[in-house]
Amino acid sequence: MSQQPTTPRLRPLPMLGVVVLAVLMLVVWSVVTDSAHRSRSRTPVELPTAEAPPDPGVEPPTIRLLPSDAAVRSPDNRPQQQLAGWAASMSEELDIPRPALEAYGYAASALEVTRPKCGLSWSVLAGVAAVESRHGRHGGAELDRTGRTSEPIRGLPLDGRDGVMLIRDTDNGKLDGDLVFDRAVGPFQFIPTTWKEWGTDADGDGVADPDDIDDAAMAAGHYLCASGGDLRDADRFWEALLDYNASRSYGQDVLDHADYYGRKSRRLSARR
Template sequence: MGRLFAGLCALLLAVPLLAGAAAAGILGGGSGGGTSQPPPSPAAEQQIPADYQRLYAAAAATCPGLSWSVLAAVGKVETDHGQNPDWTSDAGGPMQFEPATFAAYGVDGDADGTADINNPADAIYSAAHYLCASGARDGANIPAALYTYNKDNSYVARVLTQADVYTSADISVTTGPSEAALTAVDYATAQLGLPYLWGGDGPQLTELPDGRVKVTGGFDCSGLTRAAYAAAGVNLPRTAQQQYEAGPLVPASSVLQPGDLLFFGTGPGDVTHVGIAISSTQMINAPHRGAVVRIDSIWRNLVGVTRPADRG
């Protein structure tokens, strides 16, 4: 597939801060805690306001092993870098801290004598502090740190995907994964651990007499991808072969993106399996009887790739 999209880490399931001195910006690459930092992609330069770029770089430098791109991805997913806060949430500020969490981990990022949840410098430095304390130091366990930040598998996948968008030179605002593709990835990630079921279209919930809820059912490979894209408002046929033929096909020279569907078999007329890409090397899929929905390395017998999010 040529130069493919930079990889996500496999999901798991389951400090004195000097704001001014370190804020050299992220353009051209820098270092965080003595660790080489990746340069920004065109998408990062276009999406992230200049003052936020500097803050992400400076705050990341306080935690060895934490990339500015992860902090920036949290900022993007939470409030679009302070441009779209969720006023209905109990959390506050550009990094959407719960008040109790900010009370425990909040820091004075701009050295004005006050740690303010709504101040971008304070919020971003505090996010770096919290992630570092939660497993990000020395890059030990970024997914686990993000899961501590927001206990949602799909959130972790969304942030790691966005972080890759911000460091891939081949990804721009116009060519990066669409909202529909990311929604499909979010949905598929949320199904991790559900059992494989031939012909399965998803879990079935039944309320028992004692008030408990019994979960039955599951997915087969194409049932999972069909449901993932249905969540994004894109209708797909039922079988892997039909989904492959529905396209649109991605040229072999194109960059693989999260949300792309990966088809396997002996050839275009014999497609027997489908998964949904989350990176250049990994996919979420329902592989076979006796297994569960899980993250696998992309199989060798790849027949082709489609991008349903581009369907009209």
């Protein structure tokens, strides 16, 4: 009589082996899921989560302030170009157009004289502009040597839908081109009513223009200083950012960019 093949019996694993196997499986699962999470949340510059106030970065050199009655008609006479060398040394590696970096440095330096208790750094202005418009490059726009955008940068209509504010037209479309609702304008995304209060002619060309990053950076600086006071204080810093845009995630994004620019500028300076 032939014997039927028997099914081999599995020997039970020792308890220690079971524990080791379970630990290995947990480690593999953790690595895989963490990798997947990081691949989804990665930002272009790998920004950390920074704490306020951000690193102010390498300070721009002392500048000569533009007299209030000056008229600078030539692009080559922009007062911001006092900082051309400072900006050129960092522009490419920070991925900030040189006219934009000159504008941030000039605004911060000017405010250090006119609002010495504010403590606003160029890196904060750079953080705001990075989030608002990629330094005037939103939608494929570029900055010319005068600091103006090649194409108008306009926000969505503030029509009250999809979580945006409802602001009906206040300027007859003069700034934003919209006769029905207001829109945010320029590299720092000012709404017309705010620009009417804070608009500044920072480059002396005779016009306060929100599409000119020189004017917009100075106006944003005045607005932040007036809103927060001493921006070297963490609570005041947050108060100013939330007044600029009432979103905690927006504020954190600005803070992370500002801290990144400040720290990287210091590393660049240390190499030289």
